[in-house]
Amino acid sequence: MRVGVLGCGVISHTYLTNLRRYPQVSVVAVADLVTERATSTAAVHGVEAMTSPAGLLERDDIDLVCNLTVPQAHADVTARAIDAGKHVYGEKPLAVSPAEITPTLAAAATAGLVVGCAPDTFLSPGQQLARRLLDEGRIGTPVSAAASWLSRGHESWHPAADFYYRAGGGPLFDMGPYYLTVLVNLLGSVLQVSAVTSTAWTTRMLVVGDRAGEHFAVDVPTHVSGLLLFESGASATVQMSFDVTGDVPRRLEIYGTEGTLYCPDPNGFDGDVGVYADGERRQLTVAADGDQRGIGLADLADAVRSGRPARASAALSFHVLEVMDALHRAGAERRVVDVASRVTRPVPLSPDEGWLG
Numbered sequence: 001m002r003v004g005v006l007g008c009g010v011i012s013h014t015y016l017t018n019l020r021r022y023p024q025v026s027v028v029a030v031a032d033l034v035t036e037r038a039t040s041t042a043a044v045h046g047v048e049a050m051t052s053p054a055g056l057l058e059r060d061d062i063d064l065v066c067n068l069t070v071p072q073a074h075a076d077v078t079a080r081a082i083d084a085g086k087h088v089y090g091e092k093p094l095a096v097s098p099a100e101i102t103p104t105l106a107a108a109a110t111a112g113l114v115v116g117c118a119p120d121t122f123l124s125p126g127q128q129l130a131r132r133l134l135d136e137g138r139i140g141t142p143v144s145a146a147a148s149w150l151s152r153g154h155e156s157w158h159p160a161a162d163f164y165y166r167a168g169g170g171p172l173f174d175m176g177p178y179y180l181t182v183l184v185n186l187l188g189s190v191l192q193v194s195a196v197t198s199t200a201w202t203t204r205m206l207v208v209g210d211r212a213g214e215h216f217a218v219d220v221p222t223h224v225s226g227l228l229l230f231e232s233g234a235s236a237t238v239q240m241s242f243d244v245t246g247d248v249p250r251r252l253e254i255y256g257t258e259g260t261l262y263c264p265d266p267n268g269f270d271g272d273v274g275v276y277a278d279g280e281r282r283q284l285t286v287a288a289d290g291d292q293r294g295i296g297l298a299d300l301a302d303a304v305r306s307g308r309p310a311r312a313s314a315a316l317s318f319h320v321l322e323v324m325d326a327l328h329r330a331g332a333e334r335r336v337v338d339v340a341s342r343v344t345r346p347v348p349l350s351p352d353e354g355w356l357g
């Protein structure tokens with residue numbers, strides 16, 4: 001499948017490097033609103049630079065658009081790519097709200113085009129091992145879970161971090177997808193949520209890059225404490241924050257009737273799995289395979305070719321988007337909010353799948 005990349009920022013280099021691993025995809029061209037970014041990125045990775053995003057969408061030799069723009073542009077770029085007859089795989093979140101992307105997903109389905117979305121870290125060896133242990137009943141029946149990612153925010157390292165503080169950003173919409181996608185992959189659909197949300201700083205400052213020193217307004221909650229009820233009856237507490245100072249370990253644990261599963265940090269592809277069962281905790285070593293970001297796109301390409309559902313699918317990312325939207329609303333309105341969509345857990349990844357290379 002021939003791929004065109006839209007958005008040549010920080011993360012594009014990871015995709016352009018990693019997608020070379022997968023023989024079933026090849027990047028043909030890149031484009032960005034800022035043409036010089038497309039030109040310099042293309043030069044580094046040996047692909048063609050287009051002078052405009054529209055020009056890339058007009059090309060007949062591109063089958064799939066990889067949408068690496070900022071969250072606020074995700075829905076619009078995906079809609080244009082579907083209009084142009086391309087499959088789409090994009091960075092998270094799928095959109096800034098469920099309503100924003102719903103018509104595009106309907107249009108894609110009508111046109112027979114497939115949409116997929118990051119994160120794909122739930123396909124990492126560690127998360128897949130956790131899924132297998134859970135499905136084999138090693139911790140009995142899951143009762144609850146805890147997930148947390150707490151930091152002081154992305155301005156410490158990202159030169160254009162202000163986008164993380166607009167609608168579609170915040171710790172929940174930015175980091176939440178990693179943790180929530182793993183929770184849904186393990187525990188299934190979320191039925192309803194409640195939350196307390198807050199914002200410690202209403203103004204922040206960029207600290208690295210050309211714009212260092214520039215202040216910007218914070219439009220989204222930057223600390224979210226959420227409670228999820230899954231269709232299975234299990235529950236989870238979720239804490240996502242840009243308001244925490246200090247080095248706080250990230251956590252993703254599943255508590256079952258017979259034991260506890262300690263999952264690796266889903267904000268990456270490495271990490272071992274811990275299991276507490278039969279009165280002892282064991283650490284299961286998982287062979288590290290580096291950053292595999294893009295594996296979800298390669299899986300989608302194989303899914304289109306072989307007519308099976310993609311794993312990092314629109315259905316999964318839409319459900320996660322709905323959960324995040326519901327958590328923000330629950331916090332703002334101080335009430336329990338129902339989640340309408342349901343999703344089937346993705347089929348576990350098998351080492352025998354030829355497309356893995």
Ligand SMILES: NC(=O)c1ccc[n+]([C@@H]2O[C@H](COP(=O)([O-])OP(=O)(O)OC[C@H]3O[C@@H](n4cnc5c(N)ncnc54)[C@H](O)[C@@H]3O)[C@@H](O)[C@H]2O)c1
Nearest residue numbers: 007008009010011032033053068069070071073091092160
């Ligand atoms: N930076 C990371 O480490 C990281 C990690 C995981 C996921 N992501 C996600 O990847 C996405 C991009 O992040 P980034 O860090 O690369 O951002 P960035 O700001 O570095 O780059 C985004 C690029 O998209 C371009 N762009 C914006 N609107 C566009 C449009 N309509 N058409 C074409 N180009 C457009 C911008 O000009 C910019 O070059 C975000 O959704 C982010 O959440 C980033």
